[in-house]
Amino acid sequence: MSGTGMTRGMSGGVDPLRQRAFKALAGQRVLIALLILIVFGAVRYDHFLGAYNILSFLRYNSMFALVALGMCFVIMSGGIDLSVGATAALASVLAALASPYGLVAGLAAGIAGGAVMGVLNGLIVTRLGILPFITTLAGMLAASGSALLFAGNQTVGVSYDTAFIQLGQGDLLGFPIPAWLALVAYVLGSVALNFTNFGRDVLAVGGNPEAARLMGLPVDRVTFFVYVLSGSLAGLAGVILAAQFGAGQPNEGVGWELFSIAAVVVGGTLLTGGLGSVGATLSGVLLLGLIFNILNFENGMGWISLSAYWQSVIRGAFLFLVVIAGSGFGRDLPRWASRNTPTPPETGGKS
Amino acid sequence: MAEAGETTVPAAAPARRQRSWLWRYGTYWALLILILFNIAVTPHFVSWQTVNVNLTQVATIVIVGVGMTLVIATGGIDLSVGSLMAISGALAPIIFLSAFGVAHPALGVALAFVVPVLVAGLFGLFNGWFITRFHVQPIVGTLVLFIAGRGIGQVMTNGNLQVFKNPGFQFIGMGRILGVPFQVLVMLALVALAALVLRRTLFGRQILAVGGNESAARLSGVPIDGVKRAVYAISGLCAGIAGLVVVAINSSSDANLVGLGMELDAIAAVAVGGTLLTGGHATVVGTMIGALIIQLVRYTLLANGVPDAAALVVKAAIIVGAVWLQRRNSRT
Numbered sequence: 001m002s003g004t005g006m007t008r009g010m011s012g013g014v015d016p017l018r019q020r021a022f023k024a025l026a027g028q029r030v031l032i033a034l035l036i037l038i039v040f041g042a043v044r045y046d047h048f049l050g051a052y053n054i055l056s057f058l059r060y061n062s063m064f065a066l067v068a069l070g071m072c073f074v075i076m077s078g079g080i081d082l083s084v085g086a087t088a089a090l091a092s093v094l095a096a097l098a099s100p101y102g103l104v105a106g107l108a109a110g111i112a113g114g115a116v117m118g119v120l121n122g123l124i125v126t127r128l129g130i131l132p133f134i135t136t137l138a139g140m141l142a143a144s145g146s147a148l149l150f151a152g153n154q155t156v157g158v159s160y161d162t163a164f165i166q167l168g169q170g171d172l173l174g175f176p177i178p179a180w181l182a183l184v185a186y187v188l189g190s191v192a193l194n195f196t197n198f199g200r201d202v203l204a205v206g207g208n209p210e211a212a213r214l215m216g217l218p219v220d221r222v223t224f225f226v227y228v229l230s231g232s233l234a235g236l237a238g239v240i241l242a243a244q245f246g247a248g249q250p251n252e253g254v255g256w257e258l259f260s261i262a263a264v265v266v267g268g269t270l271l272t273g274g275l276g277s278v279g280a281t282l283s284g285v286l287l288l289g290l291i292f293n294i295l296n297f298e299n300g301m302g303w304i305s306l307s308a309y310w311q312s313v314i315r316g317a318f319l320f321l322v323v324i325a326g327s328g329f330g331r332d333l334p335r336w337a338s339r340n341t342p343t344p345p346e347t348g349g350k351s
Numbered sequence: 352m353a354e355a356g357e358t359t360v361p362a363a364a365p366a367r368r369q370r371s372w373l374w375r376y377g378t379y380w381a382l383l384i385l386i387l388f389n390i391a392v393t394p395h396f397v398s399w400q401t402v403n404v405n406l407t408q409v410a411t412i413v414i415v416g417v418g419m420t421l422v423i424a425t426g427g428i429d430l431s432v433g434s435l436m437a438i439s440g441a442l443a444p445i446i447f448l449s450a451f452g453v454a455h456p457a458l459g460v461a462l463a464f465v466v467p468v469l470v471a472g473l474f475g476l477f478n479g480w481f482i483t484r485f486h487v488q489p490i491v492g493t494l495v496l497f498i499a500g501r502g503i504g505q506v507m508t509n510g511n512l513q514v515f516k517n518p519g520f521q522f523i524g525m526g527r528i529l530g531v532p533f534q535v536l537v538m539l540a541l542v543a544l545a546a547l548v549l550r551r552t553l554f555g556r557q558i559l560a561v562g563g564n565e566s567a568a569r570l571s572g573v574p575i576d577g578v579k580r581a582v583y584a585i586s587g588l589c590a591g592i593a594g595l596v597v598v599a600i601n602s603s604s605d606a607n608l609v610g611l612g613m614e615l616d617a618i619a620a621v622a623v624g625g626t627l628l629t630g631g632h633a634t635v636v637g638t639m640i641g642a643l644i645i646q647l648v649r650y651t652l653l654a655n656g657v658p659d660a661a662a663l664v665v666k667a668a669i670i671v672g673a674v675w676l677q678r679r680n681s682r683t
Contacts, residue, residue, distance in 0.1 A: 080490070082615075128675045131629075133428075134622050137615055138667035145663030153660065254612075258430070262494055271488045309505035316499020323487050323495070 029325070030267055030283040037290050045297040053293070055176055059168075059244065061289040062178035063088070063237040065282060068260040069182075069189050070230030072281040075264050076193075077226045078206035078273030079125065079132035083139030084234040085256030087117045089249060090147040091238025096156040096248025099164040106164040107239055114235015115228055117143050122227035126220040136227075140257070147250035156248035168243025178240045185233065190278040202226060206273025262315070263288055266322050291315055377676055378625055378640045385647045393654045403532060405650055407600075409642045410534040411436075411593040415617040416624075416638040417545045418475075418586030423621055424549070425582050426562040426630030427482070427489035432590040432617060434500025435474050436610025439467035439594030441504040444513040444604050447520055460519040468591035474500065475587015479580030493583075497614065504606035513604040524599025534596045538639070541589065545635040558582060562630025619666075620645060623673040645669065 041048040067084045074081045095110035117139055124135045150156075158165060170177045193199035201222045204212040213219045242248045261271075267284030269276035292311050389396045415432050422429045443463040446452050452459025474496055482492035518525075526533040549555035557578045560568040569575055590610070598604040618628075624641030626633045648669055652662040 124671055128671070129678060130671060130674050133618075133628060134670060134674050137619060138670040140615070140667075141663045141670070142667035145660045145667070148660035148663070149658070153658075258494060258497060261490070262498065265491050265494070271491055309502050309510050312502030313499045313506060314502075316495050316497075316502065319491075319498060320481070320495045323481075323491055324485055 030280045030287065034283050034287050034290070037287065037294065041290070041294050041297065045294075045301070048297060055179075057289065057293055058179040058182075059176035061285060062176070062182035063240050063244075064256070064260060064263065064289065065182040065285045066185055066233045066237040066240070067256055068263040068281050068285045069185055069278065070226075070233035071257070071260040072264050072267070072269055072276055072278060073189070073193075073202060073226045074132070074230045075261070075269055075271055076206045076273055076276035077202045077223055078209060079223065079226065080136065080261070080271070081121065081139075081227065081230045082133065082136040082257045083117060083121060083143055084230060084237075084260060085253030086140040086143035086147065087114050087231055087234040087253075088238035088241060088256060089251065089253035090114070090117065090143045090150070091235035092242035092252065093147045093151045093156055093238075093248035093250050095164075095239040095242045096158045097150065099162060099242070100159040101162070103163040103167065106158075106162075106242070107167060107236075110239035110242070111232050111235040114231040114233070114238060116231070117234070118228035118231020119224075121231065122224035125227065126224050136257075144250070151248060151250040153250070155250070156242075158242055158246050158248065160246070165243045165246065168240050168245070178244065181236065181240065185236070186278060186282055193276070193278050198222070198225070203274055203276070206275075208274070259288070260285075262319050266319060288315055288318070291318060378623065378637055378644065378673070381673070382640055382644050382647070385644060385651065389647070389651055389654075393651060396654075399530070401650075403535075405643070405646055406535045406538075407532050408650075409639075409646045410532070410538040411596050412613070412616050412620055412642045412646075413538045413639045414534075414541055414589050414593040414596065415586075415613055416620045416642055417541045417635055418582075418589030419614075419617040420621050420624075420626050420633050420635050420638045421545065421549070421558055421582040422489070422586045423618075423626055423628060424558050424562045424630055424633035425579055426565070427579065427582070428493065428618065428628075429475075429478065429583060429586045430490065430493040430614045431474070431478060431496035431500055432586060432593075433610035433613035434497050434504070435471040435587055435590035436594035436597060436613055437501045437504035437606045437608075438474065438507070439471040439591040440598040440604045440609040441508045441513070441606045442467040442470060443520065443595055443598060444515050445507065447517055448513070448515060456519070460517065463520055464523070464595065467595060468588055471591025471594065472584050472588040475590070476580060476584040478587065479583030482583065483576035483579050501606065504609070508604070508606050510607065514602065515604075516602060521599040521602065524596045524601075534600075537592065537596070541592075542635050542639050549633060549635060554578070554581070559631055559633065562633070564631070616642075616645075619670050623670060625677055641673070644673075 038049075047053055067088060071081055071084060091110035091113045094113040095106040098109035099106040120142070121132075121136050121139045124130055124138075125132050128135075163170075167177055167181075172180055193202070201212070201217050204215070204217055205219050205222050209219055238253075241252060263284035264276075264281050265271065265284070266287055267277060267280035267282075269281060291314055295308070295311050295314070395401070415436070419429055419432065443466075446466060447456075447459040447463040449459070452463065478493050478496060481487055481495065482489055485492075522533055523537070524534055528536060549558065557568070557573045560571070560573050561575050561578050565575060590613075593613070594609055597609050620642035621638050622628060622641070623644055624634060624637030624639070626637060645666060648665060649659075649662045652665060653659065657665075
């Protein structure tokens with residue numbers, strides 16, 4: 001239940017049954033759409049459910065899943081992180097540079113690079129009080145510039161003498177290692193959101209920061225930490241990027257931030273914060289990824305020939321439909337969180 | 352002259368009046384200091400060519416920034432501008448290279464100016480309709496066309512590069528009047544028009560009222576949805592014009608590249624220029640100054656041998672620094 005159901009700050013007991021039912025439905029809706037798409041693919045294409053397609057699909061999309069998980073937490077706290085794509089590129093360069101010293105060194109270098117970006121974003125947002133949109137926009141430029149400086153304006157080859165490339169290309173128990181990493185991250189993320197004080201604090205801060213501050217919640221610390229989390233996860237995605245394609249790529253990651261925002265929105269998490277689901281975000285990532293996958297199969301059938309350019313048109317149209325469907329279901333939800341309307345007190349309490 | 356750029360909702364005026372004049376014109380001082388620094392340090396800085404190079408570089412950012420300023424003044428944001436530039440840039444060559452355009456060159460070029468801009472404006476109107484009709488957040492609402500728009504441009508051209516040579520059409524990017532590049536004149540005209548609208552017209556007041564306090568604006572009878580639809584349409588029109596300028600300069604149109612990353616450049620210029628991202632306070636002239644500052648810093652670094660990658664990091668620091676300073680002085 002915790003995987004796909006929406007989690008709102010301090011929900012226990014105060015919400016009427018109808019709203020709970022709505023939330024459960026809203027979470028399942030993404031999952032239902034995902035299942036319909038999978039069934040469609042399985043019926044229509046021969047090798048769609050073949051091990052090769054599934055495993056390479058998961059291996060590739062695990063990077064986006066990790067970035068979107070961090071984005072989900074930032075958005076639930078009421079912020080946004082535009083720097084994730086550039087941070088992943090920076091981390092891929094750092095990981096590639098450290099890869100001759102082994103798997104752990106590469107992994108640590110990438111995640112540390114991402115965490116540093118997150119620390120910078122978090123400090124600027126909390127200490128200087130600059131809007132997350134502007135802060136992380138600047139963070140994106142800084143990360144991109146640093147990546148190019150570290151890489152000397154070219155891709156950096158990964159060392160094949162160490163086990164580092166296993167992080168992207170290896171398997172464990174017949175399952176790609178990147179997919180394992182993403183799975184573990186999502187399980188931890190779901191537990192953190194649903195069963196820890198940190199998760200409740202994130203939603204309370206996103207729902208109404210002033211109320212959260214009055215309740216004595218460590219608003220700045222929570223805000224700071226979600227950016228560090230997002231940066232670190234983007235760093236891990238960058239490590240996987242370097243290991244999977246054998247090179248640190250300073251120019252990769254363009255548009256990842258908006259893709260992951262789209263995935264979070266498709267998953268039903270409100271951009272105004274205070275409400276969200278980790279599992280639905282994963283469904284959103286898989287859904288957007290599947291559109292591309294199915295398009296490839298459709299071209300393989302040879303009946304119609306859609307150029308790869310159609311994928312962005314279809315993704316955009318899909319986001320459009322999802323947003324319309326979402327606004328019809330929960331017309332009252334956005335108003336609670338809109339910035340000119342005070343939040344009802346019962347949504348932000350901690351006793 | 353600087354006064355004309357600052358436009359505020361009346362309610363917020365008293366607090367702002369207390370700011371010292373030094374702070375109030377901070378962005379202008381920054382630009383002045385940058386120019387003086389360059390005159391002292393950068394070789395061959397004082398030349399007509401330097402002026403032209405820098406103004407040409409910022410023209411498209413400012414043209415997009417004008418629409419973005421109005422959108423942000425209502426408390427919104429428009430992520431789709433780069434993609435709309437790609438659509439407009441892809442459409443223009445299609446029109447004047449078509450059989451009809453070749454048969455009627457003058458009419459073809461005229462249509463190549465008008466149709467792409469109108470199409471981009473209609474897409475902008477779609478953004479506004481989507482956002483107001485379904486109460487969608489502007490980031491999400493314009494994300495749809497950010498993703499789909501470039502795809503539409505790519506599908507129209509099948510992802511191919513369109514190369515052309517058409518002096519009539521390319522006047523918008525290459526032409527000069529009295530030695531001033533035509534695109535710079537377009538930029539100045541749009542900035543002046545938007546500053547006038549924002550400061551002198553009812554529509555301008557309504558834009559700021561919507562951004563300042565939407566509920567209060569609604570109660571006082573401002574047609575909120577109409578105002579929002581209008582600003583997104585205007586933003587689309589501006590992006591359409593900028594798309595034409597870019598392909599005219601390049602003598603080619605590549606839907607994969609035209610306007611790539613423009614949304615963030617324009618937002619950065621708006622923020623550095625002193626427009627509040629939360630809405631209610633906007634300065635179009637400030638946006639132009641902001642774009643000039645960002646461009647001039649990059650030019651200074653490159654002219655003095657700093658690599659482009661390091662210039663990116665400096666640009667990031669400038670954005671944060673400028674916004675922090677504005678925030679600080681708006682509190683005192």
